[in-house]
Amino acid sequence: MKKIAASLFAFVLLLGLTACGSKSMTVAVPSDTTNEARALLLLESQGYITLKEGAGITATVRDIESNPGKLEFNEVEAAQLPNVLKDVDYAVINSNYALEAGLNPTSDALTIEGSASSYSNLLAVKEGNENSDTVKALVAALESQKVADFIASTYGGAVVGVVEAPGDGTDPSVDYAALNGTTIKVAASPTPHAEILAVAKEILAEKGVTLDVIEYTDYVQPNNVVESGEVDANYFQHEPYLNDFNAENGTHLVPVSYVHVEPMGLYGGKQTSLDGLKTE
Numbered sequence: 001m002k003k004i005a006a007s008l009f010a011f012v013l014l015l016g017l018t019a020c021g022s023k024s025m026t027v028a029v030p031s032d033t034t035n036e037a038r039a040l041l042l043l044e045s046q047g048y049i050t051l052k053e054g055a056g057i058t059a060t061v062r063d064i065e066s067n068p069g070k071l072e073f074n075e076v077e078a079a080q081l082p083n084v085l086k087d088v089d090y091a092v093i094n095s096n097y098a099l100e101a102g103l104n105p106t107s108d109a110l111t112i113e114g115s116a117s118s119y120s121n122l123l124a125v126k127e128g129n130e131n132s133d134t135v136k137a138l139v140a141a142l143e144s145q146k147v148a149d150f151i152a153s154t155y156g157g158a159v160v161g162v163v164e165a166p167g168d169g170t171d172p173s174v175d176y177a178a179l180n181g182t183t184i185k186v187a188a189s190p191t192p193h194a195e196i197l198a199v200a201k202e203i204l205a206e207k208g209v210t211l212d213v214i215e216y217t218d219y220v221q222p223n224n225v226v227e228s229g230e231v232d233a234n235y236f237q238h239e240p241y242l243n244d245f246n247a248e249n250g251t252h253l254v255p256v257s258y259v260h261v262e263p264m265g266l267y268g269g270k271q272t273s274l275d276g277l278k279t280e
Contacts, residue, residue, distance in 0.1 A: 024070040028091035030078040034240040039092035068279040085269040095262035100191045105158040109265025119238040120258040127252040139257045141200035144169035169203040180208035187222035187234040227251045
């Protein structure tokens with residue numbers, strides 16, 4: 001009888017230790033406000049969390065109302081998310097950073113958001129320069145059928161073009177003869193923005209215009225150099241982020257073209273499936 005009692009006690013103790021040793025799943029999300037909200041909205045759409053009513057595109061982890069799986073959130077600078085993936089159970093990563101890290105959003109992501117138009121990546125310039133011939137020529141090149149075809153054939157759905165009626169790369173209101181010999185400077189993140197701009201560069205070169213693409217790996221300097229006038233435009237961000245940046249930094253940047261959207265994906269780190277997020 002004593003042996004049975006001792007065995008029962010050991011079994012109960014083991015259960016207790018197992019319960020104490022269990023841990024919540026860790027999910028890394030972007031630390032900047034608009035992309036963090038986007039990541040949380042993706043998790044909410046899958047039923048893993050519920051956000052407070054009205055949280056919307058400025059939500060943070062403090063706006064989580066229901067978290068049945070007791071997920072633990074790590075807020076990480078967006079560009080660093082692929083680097084920390086191995087150290088967390090899951091991470092929600094922007095497609096541009098996923099692609100740069102060798103991840104294929106359409107095959108490696110465990111789940112991916114729809115093509116949300118509010119997060120279309122745009123070409124931005126300093127307010128007051130929207131109607132210059134250099135900007136209009138750049139917009140026409142980016143909104144061309146050649147660029148649309150490149151996006152569709154290169155990224156396999158990881159990057160989706162949003163230009164409704166691509167043109168031939170020419171704006172009839174622009175005096176291209178007067179632009180001959182002109183250089184347009186554009187700040188961009190490497191993938192896919194600089195790659196897409198390389199196609200626009202070919203179009204502009206045919207008209208005697210040089211496109212100088214300057215690559216950045218952060219979300220701050222591309223806006224600063226446009227505000228200061230060091231470069232003419234940038235191509236790396238979506239409008240919610242741009243609006244938030246302007247409000248926080250007193251900058252005066254405006255969108256002039258919406259080119260593509262990069263669906264955000266949920267990737268497995270220590271976990272290889274969505275099973276770790278199940279609450280039943």
